[in-house]
Amino acid sequence: MLAAIGLDVRQEAAYRALVTVGAAELSDLARRLALPEADTERALRRLEQRGLAAQSSARAGRWVAAPPGVALGALLIQQRHELEQAELASALLTEEYRAEADEPAAHDLVEVVTGASAVAHRFHQLQLGATSEVCALVTGKPVAVTGMENESEERVAMRGVAYRVVVERDVLSLPSGITELTAALSRDEQCRVVDRVPTKLVVADASLAMVPLSGQAAEPAALVVHASGLLESLTGLFEAVWREAMPLRLGASGVREEDGQGPDAIDLEVLSLLLAGLTDASVAKQLDLGLRTVQRRVKGLMELTGVSTRLQLGWHAYERGWVARAPR
Known part of the structure; x- marks a missing residue:
């Protein structure tokens, strides 16, 4: 729970233990945490740097916890300030990007993403950046990203972003196919089905699309398409498949x-x-x-x-x- 302020699992466990007992010897705390003393001391040193713990002035080798209300409150305020600065930097960079993108070069209209991890990351990033609508064609044979099973979809839908999804009929035969579709429908997503979709595709806000690259490559790859005639064609492809698909209720x-x-x-x-x-x-x-x-x-x-x-x-x-x- 405290990972947001930079603590790992051991450091958080050490702080919680210190808060529970108020103060403890290094050896006692190590036994309580079931950790070697060296690892426990490293965790305590990190807490000391963050202002969450300190060595007792009354007894050498004894550690005490800083009051959570004061210590954690200060860290949270610092974290909020850093987030505000990051948001400001993001807004400035966005304006610069838009200014440069008024007349984009042809080679900037398409990105090539290579590798399963990179493809999955870009796929989730595209969804998380959507503000109005995400449209997707889903195949029954995913490669880097599973059909409808990703936490980004739920998080984005909770923000009020609309989803229109067309799935291949094979998806209904997958072990989790009906479960995932039921969950999607419960979030008021619109789902339809066809025998086959021409390609896997996701389009966000009609301004950015992602489509896999097929071929004999050893690892998955995909194209990320920005505003262009190609994007309009991909959006038109989705709409054509959507019109012919059968609604799922x-x-x-x-x-x-x-x-x-x-x-x-x-x-x-x-x-x-x-x-x-x-x-x-x-x-x-x-x-x-x-x-x-x-x-x-x-x-x-x-x-x-x-x-x-x-x-x-x-x-x-x-x-x-x-x-x-x-x-x-």
Whole structure:
């Protein structure tokens, strides 16, 4: 918890122990921490430098803790000041960057990022920098970054940034596919599914995009595309895939029912997965239902809509608003 003010795990443990006992001999503190005395002393020296501990003037070799309210308060004030200075520097650098970017050189419009770690870092950085919307095409075979499983997405969504995501149908068959999609939908993200997406892609605020480089390279690589005709093409590609994709509705939230006779939440889950292309058996497995239960629910939906084929059921589901290509 105190890593934000520069303490590692051992230093924090030493300070907590000192706060608990008020004062302690080096040997006693080392036993309490289950650390060698040399490591314990190094941790105490670091605390001393930070003003969190001091050697007792009354007894040599005895250490006392500085009052947390005073010592930690001073460090937090210093940390806030440093953050304010960093924010100011960031704003100034941003202005300089924008001034230089008014007429960018052609070679500045595309960055090449190489290596799994660098690609993953840039991917998360792109999301964290978004202020309005993130659009993504997700494949079933991620390389450097897993499909929808990254903490950046949750943090960005909590700031009110909208997400529109199109996933390949293979994602629904992954062990954690339904779980991750359900979590995304619970954050009010819009999710759709298609048989195949042309490429993995993420676009932030329609001003920056990232797309993987395919080839025989030994390590993953990706292009980061800035505002340009290429970015407009990538944004257009996403919108084209989005228009043709089928919305995923894994719950009843936001789906209207007609005169109280509409499908219940489980019916909507079954219908959504069937329209996404899953078989009855796959739907039963994903929702932990019996195969006959799924088939009975489908038959009930067909009776409700007065149709005789599943193709007609899909058309009526769209017309009745149980599924929609755009939010209603």
